Amino acid sequence: MQKPYSLRTSYLESNEVFRRPYQKVLLALLLGFALLLPALASTYFVHLLDLCLLSSIGALGLMLLTGYCGQISLGHAAFLAVGAYSTVILNAHLGAAFVIVLPAAAVFGGLLGLIVGLPSLRFRGVYLAISTLAMHYAIIFLATKYQAEFGASATAGMTIPDPSFGLFVLSGDRPWYYFLLAVVSLTTIGCINLVRTRPGRAWMAIRDRDIAAQALGVNLARYKLLAFVTSSMLTSVSGSLLAYFTNVVTVEKYTLDLAIVYLAMIIVGGMGSILGALLGAFFITLLPFAIDALFGYLPRTWRFGSTLFGVQAGAVGICIIVFLLFEPKGLAEIWNRLQTYFERWPFRYRPLDTVRR
């Protein structure tokens, strides 16, 4: 009998991207479907997918930092804000083009990530989470000040024109969809290769036990800062793209709640899994819209604005609690179990760590 794919017998196997032979076929089918989708789906649905793809980039960034390197960050919304505000500043004051703004946003994000990452050299766990929270408030304060100074009014925010490559202007949900699909695919490939190679292995060693990692020769300071810089660069790019996509930047959007929503994505998706980051981003982004659609079936007297907002927000919280308590490895693990189930059928296979003690 063939051994289960979930078991690894050599170090080389842990580096394989496609563990199961049919995964290549599945991926090809998925990509083909994704390319055809805008022709089949409504504009509203494509818009939703755009939002999912946008949050995927940020979720991948947070996954590298929290899921792989084990550093909890509550400052994720601030990095999105950094991306958005560097876009605004470069656009409004310098009139810089899209191809310059995006790398510049990444550089700003990276620099700030370096600063926010510095406390991680001394603290871990709670203290680190709170120091990132402190950074969040400091950055948001600066953004508020900037908006009050240069915005149309203190609350109106700033507008950004559609991005353009030479004569071609990127606007409309369908062109954006193809553009974002390309960006997310490239980011995903980059992240997969990052976590398979030296940095990723160093991060996982730090996550599992930092002292042991250092004893094995991992340079803690260097790899922790690398995790912060990579994560914040990705997030900043995501924030910049989001600003271009929505054409407007207001500081009210970048709340602590947004940072928690991103944490929810990687928890629901499954800590320490690139696939999990993507699944979680899609799940959490679509959740409020699904609830909105479900509310349409309720009797009219039940539909209050605040009730809908409350249920939408509360569902994220419930997802966090339920997944942490009952499915700590998230949707990625459910997918994994599903595959194992069909491979082993009609036999059953239970990994040791899920057998009830």
Next chain:
Amino acid sequence: MEVAATVVILTCTYALLAAGVVILYKAARVVNFAHGELAIVGGYVFYSASLGGESLWLAVVGAICFSVIMGVMIYMSMLRRLLGEPLHVAILVTIGIGIVLKSAILVIWRAERLTIDIGVAPAIRFAGGASLSYMDVASIAVTVLFFVALYFFLTFTRIGVQFRGTAENALLASQRGVNVNFVLSLAWVMAVFAASLSGTFFGSRAFLSTESVTIGLAGLVAALVGGLDSLRGAIMGALIVAGAQYLTVRLVDPVLSETVPFLLLLVVMSVRPWGLFGTLEELDRV
């Protein structure tokens, strides 16, 4: 005089919050990120149980019921399962609890912005126009009473000793016959009760709304500034945070009010990361 009165009241609010954070950290090694939400929901419950300001006694009974139910429920249904897990899992769960509580404000109270108006008539007038209402006097008295009672409870009663034993080493305590689940549930009940008192006082002086849950973060910062494992530190930390916040809002910039506690925290963390009265060994550092 008015400055002093305002700062003292704000200190009481934060000290009660910080005390809850410290109790939970000491007993259960959990840093509660849902403390502000518990406080504000507690304030809403107090308001609703008072039937819109009619009955003070009903309101107090309501607040006590709320803390017992919430505390036992949170501990028994969620955090008990996480006892052996890494610390950050519990933090993330409390963040989830916070979101659910905040959305409960939206669903149950329709995000109504309200002020608790029991005993807001001025009781003591000072020269220069400042005055303290009955509720303000009550909040100072209750805070002092709470800390004194907590001190006697932890030092002299049997459960208090078990409490300290559990805080020191839960496994050892359970082997010596301490009912750890009871003690930790009690810790949660006490923390939620302190939080809802604080939310009530805050709601009587300012207002309750979904935005006011940020007082939880100020309370958390107060606990960290004083030292996460020190009840004495909670009072000092609260005084420092409240003073700094009041002065910045008055003299520098009102927009800073949410940022100030964290700027203060950054300073404390770079100079004395274990807090003013905390112990160095408690610090989770690299």
